[in-house]
Amino acid sequence: MDRRSVLKSALALAAWYGLPSAPLFAAASASSRIADGDSQAFSFDWLQDYARDLAVKPYQSTVQQLPPTLSNLTPQRYNEIGYDPNHSLWDQLNGPLDVQFFHVGMAFDQPVRMYSVDPETSQAREIHFRPDLFNYSGAHVDVSQLEGQGELGFAGFRVFKEPSLTERDIVSFLGASYFRAVDDTYQYGISARGIAVNTYTDEANEQFPAFTRFWFETPEAGATTFVAHALLDSPSLAGAYRFVIHCEDNRVVMEIDKHLFPRESIAQLGLSPMTSMFSCGTQQRDMCLTFHPQIHDSDRLSIWRGNGEWICRPLNNPPRLQFNSFSDNSPKGFGLLQTDHEFDSYEDIVGNYHNRPSLWVEPLGDWGRGEIQLLEIPTSGETMDNIVAFWKPEAAVEAGQALHYAYKLHWSALPPVQSDLARVRKTFTGIGGFPEGWAPGEHFPDVWAQRIAIDFVGGDVKHFHDNEIGLQTHLDVPEGEVKNIQIFWVDDFEGFRIQFDWYPTSDALDPLDMRLTLSAEGVTISETWVYQYFPPMPEDRQFPERVPAR
Structure with a gap:
C-alpha cells in the first residue's frame, strides 16, 4: 500500500466530487441501540496505558482476508x-450530530473496532458489525458470504450535522490514519493523518500507521461538539x-491530544501530516493539460515561524520529486492553504476546486526545534495526492520513549489567523525579456528570459501607495541574472505587483530557491515569498517561432 492507494476512488466518487455520500433508503430497523458488546470501563488514561503496553509487544497486523x-x-x-440512518450511532438523541460507519471492502481490509462510551458512567460497549446495519442494493454484494463474519469490523466512520443528517457528511475517517473535514461548502479536499512515518528517507521504508479502534463519547443534547478517542498501531x-x-x-476545529510510544527508532516522524493535490496553478499554467485555468486542492504552504516571520511557499507540480525543509523553533502555525475561492479561477463544475478548504495547524505548547518538511511529487492528473507536509522534531525518536503532542486543526476556507503584513496574493510565470505592455509578435528578444510576478495585498500597502511612500524589494536569486525589477500598483486588487526577468547563465537544471520581501522606510512590510523555480531544459530556452501577420 502506498500513499496514493490509501485514498481510494470510493471517496473520490462521493467526497471528491461533492456528491451525496450516504445513499438514502427506507429500512425497517429493530433498534438504534447498536452498541451490543459487554460493558467495560474506559478512560483516556486507560487508553494511554494500553498503547504503552502494546508498544513493548511485537506488532501484530490486524489486516484480514475479506470475503x-x-x-x-x-x-x-x-x-x-x-448505511441505514435508523441505525446511526446517536439516532435516538435527535440532536444536531450523528455518526455512521463505513463498510470494509476493496483495500479497506483492516478492521476498525468501534465503541460507544457513556460519559456519565465511563462505561464503553463495542459496536459489532452485522449486515442489517447496511443496505447492499446496487452494490451486488453476496450477503450470504457475510454471515458469521461478526469480526469484520468497520473501515471507518463519518459524521453528519443538521440539516444534512443523512445526506452530506462533514468529517470522515477512512483508511489507515487518514481523515478529512469540510467547511460550510460541504466540499472535501485536503486530508490529514494521525502520524507519518518515514515518508521520505533513505534509512527506512514508509509506513502507514492505522487507527484500529475508536471510542465515541455520547454528546450532550443539542451539542455540536463531540469527543472521540483512538488507538493507533x-x-x-x-x-x-x-x-x-x-x-x-462554517468550519470544523479539532483539538488533538496524542501520546506516542515508539517500538523502534524512527528516522523521520511526521507530526500533524497533511496530504493534498497540486496539478497546476498560475505559476505553472503549462501543466494544465485540460481547459481548466488551475487545478489544485491547495496552492501554498504557509508558515508562521516561532520568531514571528510569515512565509508563503507556492506549491509546485515539479518535473522530479522534490523534498524541502524549513527549520524552526516552536512554530506558531503552518498549513496547506487554498486561498483562491473564485469559480472563474478553475472553471470546474465537477471538482469544485473553488470550494476546497484550507487546513491550518495550531501547535499547543512548545514543540521545540525541528523542521516543517514538504514533499512534492510529479503528477499528470488530478486524482492523486502529490503534496505532503508535516512537522519533524529535531530530537531523535528511539524505542521506549513516551512522546506527547497537542495541537488544533482548523478546517476552513482560510486560516483563523493571518499576517498583519502584506500577503502574497498570487505568483505568475511567463516569457520575459520585453517591456510590460508589449507582447512579442514577429520579433522576439534576442535572449530568452523567464518573467516572474508576485502580487502583494493587505497590510498597509494602500497606505504606502496613497502617500507615495517608496517600496524597496529584497530579492535573492542564487543563480542566473535578474533584470528589469518593476513595481506596479494595481487598482483591481488594491495591491502591488512585483515582477522581474530571470536570465540563465548556465545550462544547470537544479531548482532555484528564490526569496522576496518588501520594505518601506527601513521596515519589512510583507511576508516572505519563497519560491522554487525549475529552469527549463537548455533546448527549451527559446521563444516559439511565429508566422508574421499578413
Whole structure:
C-alpha cells in the first residue's frame, strides 16, 4: 500500500466530487441501540496505558482476508453500500450530530473496532458489525458470504450535522490514519493523518500507521461538539489519541491530544501530516493539460515561524520529486492553504476546486526545534495526492520513549489567523525579456528570459501607495541574472505587483530557491515569498517561432 492507494476512488466518487455520500433508503430497523458488546470501563488514561503496553509487544497486523464479494468490489460498487440512518450511532438523541460507519471492502481490509462510551458512567460497549446495519442494493454484494463474519469490523466512520443528517457528511475517517473535514461548502479536499512515518528517507521504508479502534463519547443534547478517542498501531509505534471535534457553522476545529510510544527508532516522524493535490496553478499554467485555468486542492504552504516571520511557499507540480525543509523553533502555525475561492479561477463544475478548504495547524505548547518538511511529487492528473507536509522534531525518536503532542486543526476556507503584513496574493510565470505592455509578435528578444510576478495585498500597502511612500524589494536569486525589477500598483486588487526577468547563465537544471520581501522606510512590510523555480531544459530556452501577420 502506498500513499496514493490509501485514498481510494470510493471517496473520490462521493467526497471528491461533492456528491451525496450516504445513499438514502427506507429500512425497517429493530433498534438504534447498536452498541451490543459487554460493558467495560474506559478512560483516556486507560487508553494511554494500553498503547504503552502494546508498544513493548511485537506488532501484530490486524489486516484480514475479506470475503471475495467484498475484496473484489469496484469503487463504484463500494460506494453503493449505504448505511441505514435508523441505525446511526446517536439516532435516538435527535440532536444536531450523528455518526455512521463505513463498510470494509476493496483495500479497506483492516478492521476498525468501534465503541460507544457513556460519559456519565465511563462505561464503553463495542459496536459489532452485522449486515442489517447496511443496505447492499446496487452494490451486488453476496450477503450470504457475510454471515458469521461478526469480526469484520468497520473501515471507518463519518459524521453528519443538521440539516444534512443523512445526506452530506462533514468529517470522515477512512483508511489507515487518514481523515478529512469540510467547511460550510460541504466540499472535501485536503486530508490529514494521525502520524507519518518515514515518508521520505533513505534509512527506512514508509509506513502507514492505522487507527484500529475508536471510542465515541455520547454528546450532550443539542451539542455540536463531540469527543472521540483512538488507538493507533503500526510496526514502529503505538499511540493514544483524543479528538475534541467542534462542528461549527462554517468550519470544523479539532483539538488533538496524542501520546506516542515508539517500538523502534524512527528516522523521520511526521507530526500533524497533511496530504493534498497540486496539478497546476498560475505559476505553472503549462501543466494544465485540460481547459481548466488551475487545478489544485491547495496552492501554498504557509508558515508562521516561532520568531514571528510569515512565509508563503507556492506549491509546485515539479518535473522530479522534490523534498524541502524549513527549520524552526516552536512554530506558531503552518498549513496547506487554498486561498483562491473564485469559480472563474478553475472553471470546474465537477471538482469544485473553488470550494476546497484550507487546513491550518495550531501547535499547543512548545514543540521545540525541528523542521516543517514538504514533499512534492510529479503528477499528470488530478486524482492523486502529490503534496505532503508535516512537522519533524529535531530530537531523535528511539524505542521506549513516551512522546506527547497537542495541537488544533482548523478546517476552513482560510486560516483563523493571518499576517498583519502584506500577503502574497498570487505568483505568475511567463516569457520575459520585453517591456510590460508589449507582447512579442514577429520579433522576439534576442535572449530568452523567464518573467516572474508576485502580487502583494493587505497590510498597509494602500497606505504606502496613497502617500507615495517608496517600496524597496529584497530579492535573492542564487543563480542566473535578474533584470528589469518593476513595481506596479494595481487598482483591481488594491495591491502591488512585483515582477522581474530571470536570465540563465548556465545550462544547470537544479531548482532555484528564490526569496522576496518588501520594505518601506527601513521596515519589512510583507511576508516572505519563497519560491522554487525549475529552469527549463537548455533546448527549451527559446521563444516559439511565429508566422508574421499578413
